[in-house]
Structures are given as C-alpha cells and as structure tokens.
Amino acid sequence: MNTRFAVATHILTFLHTQDGRPATSELVASSVSTNPTLIRRLLSELAKAGLTTSQMGAGGGALLARPGNRITLLDVHRALDAEGTIFPLHQEPNPQCPVGRHINGVLRRRLSDVEKAMEAELARTTIADMAQDVANANRQG
C-alpha cells in the first residue's frame, strides 16, 4: 500500500485547522498515527512543491504556504508523484512483434486521457473543502 497521498492530504488538512499556528512534525505525527520523520519527509516534498513552509527552531513547525482554498488535491498529487505513475507502462516490449512495437505508444495516448479526467476531478477539491468536510463530520457525529 502506498498511502503517501492520503497522509499528505491529512497533513495539509491538519495544518489548515491549525489556522496559522505552526505545527511540529511530532504533533502532526500524533494525528496521523505515525512517526515524525515520515511527516518531515513528506513535508519536505510538499515544501519543494510550494504548498507548505517550515520554521526551524523553538516554537517552529509547518504552515500552509497559501490559503487552503488555493491548494487542491491535484496539487498534492503532483507534489508527490511524477506523471504517468498511476498506470505505469512496462518497459521494452518485443520490438520484433507488431503489437509489442507499438503497444506502449498507444497505451500512453489512451491513458493520458484517463489521467486528465482524474486530474480534473482531483482539482475540484481543495484543502479548505477537506477541512470543511471534517468540521461538518465533527459537528454531526
């Protein structure tokens, strides 16, 4: 299982609920139920993508780099995964075979439409939406 996307979304949603107060990797880790190093590794990738910033030193921690309504799940996906990793192609099918010679080009074209559809849907949810959903769930149950 690759839960990096789910954990990264959890982190960002958590940061949103902190409302400007820096959150330490230890605090975030306790919400996710994992260890601080894993959180810091993911935060490092999210920071490289411009989604979060961090303050070192006492009283420091992680913050959203911009308002949660301007961070989408597509941003999260792109921060973590290179393109074409949802349905990776197999390498070097037999070039002597009429099918093997062209299957990857054909697949790439068809699957790029699939990824586009997926990305369009990912882009429709923001971290602010996530936080709102979580708040609603807390109010109701």
Add this chain to the structure above:
Amino acid sequence: MNTRFAVATHILTFLHTQDGRPATSELVASSVSTNPTLIRRLLSELAKAGLTTSQMGAGGGALLARPGNRITLLDVHRALDAEGTIFPLHQEPNPQCPVGRHINGVLRRRLSDVEKAMEAELARTTIADMAQDVANANRQG
C-alpha cells in the same frame, strides 16, 4: 512500478490480433518480453473475471472470452485491482484528534468521485480500439 495493468492490456490486445487462434503463454511472453509464468498468472486473473478462456494441452492456449469490442480498459482494471487501490487510505489515524477521526471518511467520499471519473474514461476504450490503434501505427510506420 506496477505494470500489471499495462501488461494485461498488452496480453488482451495481442490475443485480439490472433483472431481466434489460441496463443500460448510463451508466445505472449515473447511479445511482452517477460516470462511465461507471469503471463499465466495474469491470464488466470483475467479468466476469473471472464475476459479470457484457456485451453490446456497440446495446441492449446489463451483466447478472448468475448469480442474485443466488448472488453474495455475498465474491465481490465476491475479484473486486476480491488476498489480504492489507486489512492489507498492510511490505516487508523488518531481517533482522539478531530482531524484524524474523520479524515478517512472524508477522503473516501472525495476520492470515490475521482475513481468514478477515471473509470468512466477507462470504459471509453475497448481492446478492439487498442488493436486498431496498433494496426494504424504499423501501417504508418
């Protein structure tokens, strides 16, 4: 990298081009550039999903279980992957935390829309389409 989907699609496209002649796992493996056991493992899953049949014994091999224009890439995806495996959730976030308590339910709902969009797009391509694309590529160079 998980290339099972790509390889399975390759297999089915190859079977389509065989036009009713049973293909041995060794023949298919040579097109994919892998080993016959891997092919047989995938064929076994495809057969369970009703997409292929196999004939044991001399002169045997694998066949499409129905016409290629009635097998979509969505069928392939469903034959290989359980639901919710594209973006797996992390298990047991902290139930003491307002975010941890509800993040997975919220994520599941939002991501199910994403998978639906993806599946709708996968359903638009059939194995016959794939074979046609490959044939066109061969005609053109």
Add this chain to the structure above:
DNA sequence: TTTGTCTGTTACAAAAATGGTTACATATCA
C-alpha cells in the same frame, strides 16, 4: 549569549509488493 527546541537530512533496518525462476501435477490433443 547560552540553552532548548525543531527542522532537514542521512543511514539503516523491517515490511510489503512486484517480478523472475523453477518445478510439477493435471488436462488435452494427436
């Protein structure tokens, strides 16, 4: 300026998933 806190990163181990190889019982055709 000193002390304590927290990040960023590395190293290494553990666990899980994927793919490759071998082997063999069983089914089927000729």
Add this chain to the structure above:
DNA sequence: TGATATGTAACCATTTTTGTAACAGACAAA
C-alpha cells in the same frame, strides 16, 4: 501413450514504503 500447455505453488531478488535513530544547523526565548 507421448508431447504439449495450463494452473499453481514455492522461492528468491529487487524495489518501494515505512519505521527508527542520529545529528548538524536554524531559531526563539531566557
């Protein structure tokens, strides 16, 4: 009966993901 091919299991190597420990450097607070 003999040759062929599937289905499946066992086992290993490789890669990816996750967990754990360690530590230099940045920063705040006293």
